[in-house]
Amino acid sequence: MRSKVAKRIQNETPEDVRIFVRQYTDIVMRINEILLAKGYTQKDLAIKMKKKPSEINKWLKGNHNLTLRTIAKLEAELGEPVIYTSRKQLLKGD
Amino acid sequence: MNTFAVELWDNEGHKCSFYTVRQDDAAENETDKFFNKYDAIPEFKNATRQLLSFILDSIGDDHGAVDQLFNRFENEVVGLPDRGKVTLGGIAFLYPEFPLRLYALRVRNRSDIVILFNGGVKSSWTNQGSKDILMKWRDACKFAERIEEALRNGEIVVDESARKILTDTGDEEILL
Numbered sequence: 001m002r003s004k005v006a007k008r009i010q011n012e013t014p015e016d017v018r019i020f021v022r023q024y025t026d027i028v029m030r031i032n033e034i035l036l037a038k039g040y041t042q043k044d045l046a047i048k049m050k051k052k053p054s055e056i057n058k059w060l061k062g063n064h065n066l067t068l069r070t071i072a073k074l075e076a077e078l079g080e081p082v083i084y085t086s087r088k089q090l091l092k093g094d
Numbered sequence: 095m096n097t098f099a100v101e102l103w104d105n106e107g108h109k110c111s112f113y114t115v116r117q118d119d120a121a122e123n124e125t126d127k128f129f130n131k132y133d134a135i136p137e138f139k140n141a142t143r144q145l146l147s148f149i150l151d152s153i154g155d156d157h158g159a160v161d162q163l164f165n166r167f168e169n170e171v172v173g174l175p176d177r178g179k180v181t182l183g184g185i186a187f188l189y190p191e192f193p194l195r196l197y198a199l200r201v202r203n204r205s206d207i208v209i210l211f212n213g214g215v216k217s218s219w220t221n222q223g224s225k226d227i228l229m230k231w232r233d234a235c236k237f238a239e240r241i242e243e244a245l246r247n248g249e250i251v252v253d254e255s256a257r258k259i260l261t262d263t264g265d266e267e268i269l270l
Contacts, residue, residue: 001102013147
């Protein structure tokens with residue numbers, strides 16, 4: 001069962017909006033998981049990356065677009081993948 | 095506070111079911127009122143859609159109402175979307191300047207049952223300073239207090255295996 005209002009708005013929502021929200025939340029959860037597992041704080045991360053904490057903060061703000069380059073830098077410093085991509089080849093249609 | 099019903103709003107997600115409240119004699123439940131209202135305002139349409147996706151897709155389907163996504167504590171309720179800070183280091187991340195707030199309560203602090211209320215536009219740092227939101231927030235706190243009380247005294251119970259809230263007699267129709 002889903003509220004009719006929710007269903008209507010969801011049906012009208014462009015697919016890219018839903019993908020963006022889902023991916024962004026996944027990235028937050030993933031970074032959180034890595035920081036917790038490694039016991040890092042924002043300050044630790046800034047020291048490792050030789051940046052000011054405010055700069056890290058700026059990168060990670062939602063209103064500052066999180067670019068693939070930023071994610072790559074984070075992955076390099078955290079030593080763990082933040083996002084995964086599939087290397088499976090797409091099957092050609094008949 | 096007048097009598098209100100607690101009714102199912104969405105149970106199609108893999109991780110979390112959502113309930114809402116309906117005021118006595120109201121034509122619409124509180125959460126539908128919120129989404130209908132802000133979806134009809136062009137300025138907030140995109141934010142409304144993002145918030146709905148955050149609730150149904152990210153919480154409902156992908157992660158459940160986990161602490162990291164339920165971290166904007168505002169007295170008895172939590173404001174959605176999340177504060178967007180990771181737990182360690184307080185990194186501002188996801189939605190630091192998101193214009194809308196929808197109030198919610200995790201039932202017994204579980205990640206799989208959430209009650210959604212109404213909300214509004216967050217126009218200042220505090221709820222007291224946000225004209226649009228103040229009454230909705232106060233109402234949400236009152237609903238939440240009454241629901242917590244009903245859980246404490248056994249008027250309503252959680253059916254853990256079915257991810258449901260029921261009355262003490264096992265009825266799905268809940269009036270508080």
